[in-house]
Amino acid sequence: MSKIFDIVVIGSGLGGLVSALVLAKEGLSVCVLEKNNQFGGNLQTFSRRKLIFDTGVHYLGGLSEGQNLHRYFSYLGIMEGLKLQKLDEDGFDMISFDNDDTVYPHAQGYDNFVEQLSKHFPAERENLLRYVNGIQEVCAQFPRYNLAGSERYSEEMLYLNAAEFLRSITENKKLQAVLAGSGFLYAGLDENTPLYVHALTVNSYIQSSYKCTDGGSQISKLLIRELRKYGAEVYKHADVSSFVYDDAGNLSAVRTKDAKQYNGLQFISNIEIRRTIELAGKEMFRKSFRNRIAELKPTSSCFSVYLALKPGAVSYFNYNCYHYSTEKYSSNGGCCEEAAWPESYMLSCTSDRKNPGFAESMTVITYMEFDEVNQWEGTDNTVADPQERGGEYERFKEEKADRIIARLEEKFPGLRNHIAAVYTSSPLSYRDYIGNYRGNMYGYEKDSGNPLKTMVSPRTKIPNLFLTGQTVNMHGILGVTIGAFATCAEILGSELIDQRLSTV
Numbered sequence: 001m002s003k004i005f006d007i008v009v010i011g012s013g014l015g016g017l018v019s020a021l022v023l024a025k026e027g028l029s030v031c032v033l034e035k036n037n038q039f040g041g042n043l044q045t046f047s048r049r050k051l052i053f054d055t056g057v058h059y060l061g062g063l064s065e066g067q068n069l070h071r072y073f074s075y076l077g078i079m080e081g082l083k084l085q086k087l088d089e090d091g092f093d094m095i096s097f098d099n100d101d102t103v104y105p106h107a108q109g110y111d112n113f114v115e116q117l118s119k120h121f122p123a124e125r126e127n128l129l130r131y132v133n134g135i136q137e138v139c140a141q142f143p144r145y146n147l148a149g150s151e152r153y154s155e156e157m158l159y160l161n162a163a164e165f166l167r168s169i170t171e172n173k174k175l176q177a178v179l180a181g182s183g184f185l186y187a188g189l190d191e192n193t194p195l196y197v198h199a200l201t202v203n204s205y206i207q208s209s210y211k212c213t214d215g216g217s218q219i220s221k222l223l224i225r226e227l228r229k230y231g232a233e234v235y236k237h238a239d240v241s242s243f244v245y246d247d248a249g250n251l252s253a254v255r256t257k258d259a260k261q262y263n264g265l266q267f268i269s270n271i272e273i274r275r276t277i278e279l280a281g282k283e284m285f286r287k288s289f290r291n292r293i294a295e296l297k298p299t300s301s302c303f304s305v306y307l308a309l310k311p312g313a314v315s316y317f318n319y320n321c322y323h324y325s326t327e328k329y330s331s332n333g334g335c336c337e338e339a340a341w342p343e344s345y346m347l348s349c350t351s352d353r354k355n356p357g358f359a360e361s362m363t364v365i366t367y368m369e370f371d372e373v374n375q376w377e378g379t380d381n382t383v384a385d386p387q388e389r390g391g392e393y394e395r396f397k398e399e400k401a402d403r404i405i406a407r408l409e410e411k412f413p414g415l416r417n418h419i420a421a422v423y424t425s426s427p428l429s430y431r432d433y434i435g436n437y438r439g440n441m442y443g444y445e446k447d448s449g450n451p452l453k454t455m456v457s458p459r460t461k462i463p464n465l466f467l468t469g470q471t472v473n474m475h476g477i478l479g480v481t482i483g484a485f486a487t488c489a490e491i492l493g494s495e496l497i498d499q500r501l502s503t504v
Contacts, residue, residue: 005031005233007491008254008264010240011435013041014477015468016270017223018484021076022500024230026492031262032232033254035239037383040220041270041434041469048423051350051361053306055425055433057216058348058363059087059320060477061204069204069478071147072485075504078222084210085351088318090116092209095181096411098325104178105319106206110136113206117178127170131179132206134165138199144482145200147501158451160195177327184322184346184365186475187299187442194448197474204478211348219477238262240271243280251280251462266464268487272435273456273471284462292453298440299475301427303342303368305401308361311352313418316359321347323411342366342404364404370427370438382432389428397424442475458487466490 007023009016012034024030038044042056062069063084073079089112091105107116110132118125139145141157166176166189180189186201212218224234237258244253244261253263269276273293277285325343345366352360370377373396381387401424409415427439436443446454458467466487470476473483489497 002263003029004263004265005029006264007031007266007268008262009033009268009270010254010276011035011041011270011469012039012220012224012234013270013434013469014043014219014223014480015470015472015484015487016041016268017220017227018076018481019268019270019468019487020232021223021227021230022485022488022497023491024227024232026496030227030230030232031264032227032234033238033240033256033262034234034236035435036433037236038217039224039234039236040217043216043220044433045215045217048306049308049421051308052215053361053363053423054212054216055304055429057212057219057477058346059092059205059209059211060084061209062207062478063210064208067204067207068145068147069481071501071504072478072481075501076223077226078219081222081225082218083213085213085318087209087211087320091319092205093182093320093322095178096321096323097177097327098323098410104181106182106202108206108208110206117175121172121175124170124172124175127172127175131166131169134169135199135203135206138196139203142196142200144486145478147504148498155452157196158194158455159448161191161448162189162193162195162198163191165195165198173327177324181322181324182320184344187440187445188367192445192447192449194446194451197446200474200479201476240279251464254279264464266466266491268466268468270469272437273467274437275435276467280460280462280465286461289461293456296444296454298370298436298438299442299445300367301370301430301436301439302365302441303400303404303427304363304365304425304429305404306361306363306423306425307405307419308421308423309359310418310420311360312355312358314349314359314362314412314415316349316351316357318351321345321411323347323407338372341368342407345404345407347408362408364408366404368400368427370431370440373426373428373439376428379428380432381428397426400424400426443470458483458490 006028007030009020009032012032020030020032044055045052089108092108093106095104104120105116107113114128117128166179183189186197239257240254241257242255246252253261255261323345345364347364349359349362352358376389376393379387379389401422405416430436430439456472458472468484468487470480473479
């Protein structure tokens with residue numbers, strides 16, 4: 001293209017779309033390039049048997065009026081278009097363990113959170129109050145989390161450790177495990193997890209929890225609608241294969257695999273940071289930076305099973321289930337021995353619109369390391385570029401799905417008889433469709449022992465190249481949204497971003 005855009009965004013994950021929209025609203029000409037058949041990154045959904053399955057967005061927090069994500073989405077112009085269903089206020093997440101018939105609730109609202117758990121831990125009420133107060137104190141230290149960007153957080157906060165915090169709250173091992181029970185939201189809590197990762201993640205869900213009734217892809221569709229309203233150009237099947245520099249050594253364009261060129265004044269990469277370095281040219285970055293990125297440890301990947309259910313067979317439940325074999329697995333983000341797999345899982349369901357008392361589908365997610373699919377690492381399979389991986393891979397997935405269903409039947413006896421169809425995704429799916437390194441769920445692990453090493457600035461050594469996405473700030477819908485605004489603040493200035501957000 002001969003046109004020169006003010007901003008070219010590489011990748012249409014949430015961070016890329018939000019960054020693009022913020023800049024387009026300021027009158028900049030924006031172009032978004034997506035390599036796949038569907039926009040949205042982790043927002044993507046797929047349809048089978050006329051049912052919608054989410055790949056990454058299973059529920060959202062902080063969406064009630066006045067709360068942080070509600071205010072961000074209101075500024076972006078998408079809040080009113082979302083179709084939402086509020087989860088059970090007395091238990092939006094339910095935590096359970098083998099050999100324990102009790103199901104422990106995470107309730108919406110901090111007072112209610114304490115009240116509901118105190119029924120199971122009456123002697124721990126004061127400790128539960130200390131827990132919720134501690135979580136809120138941490139969140140208050142992050143101004144942009146509360147939409148105000150005028151002050152920086154204290155670096156001391158980054159060194160606080162989540163596991164140590166839970167042990168300081170209570171000596172009750174079961175309660176520690178319950179409080180860490182929604183660990184799938186950040187790939188598990190281990191001895192290195194910073195407290196801020198746990199606090200910023202769970203806080204918004206305790207404030208309020210919703211699921212998207214038409215799937216998470218509605219978020220990307222609404223963002224793209226707004227982008228086009230502001231004149232932005234958005235392209236699918238635009239797989240960036242190289243960066244172009246002018247005679248002075250300035251980044252001036254990107255080229256796609258189909259030999260098209262997109263010229264820009266400034267660029268934002270929403271793709272995996274290792275891939276960004278590769279495309280930009282390793283020589284453009286300091287060796288120390290490249291080594292730091294190479295040493296980052298990816299979070300766990302996962303294996304997901306999507307169950308289409310027979311009509312009127314399984315009762316609908318308006319919450320998420322987090323189940324663990326033992327207490328230790330609610331505070332461990334890694335995987336277990338293969339023979340014991342799966343030791344833990346997250347389960348959610350979708351209501352049947354024709355018969356709301358019943359579920360039409362279930363989605364179950366469990367940890368899986370990429371090493372388990374190493375033998376198929378050289379294959380690539382997407383809707384835009386389909387490639388068969390062979391019968392052995394299909395048998396691998398079938399065997400894993402069968403083991404997960406067997407685990408589910410411990411809680412839902414006879415479930416297998418109510419399943420109409422089974423679909424699966426592996427770490428390869430997350431790698432190919434989302435572009436995550438080794439299929440990791442949430443970018444790279446943060447480390448309370450060396451937090452600055454695991455934090456990535458939106459600025460790069462290439463003056464007109466910026467970064468956004470879950471690697472830059474925090475993962476999750478809220479974390480990536482905040483990170484996108486931080487990226488835009490580097491381009492537009494923090495004062496302007498603060499001024500815009502002060503209006504919502």
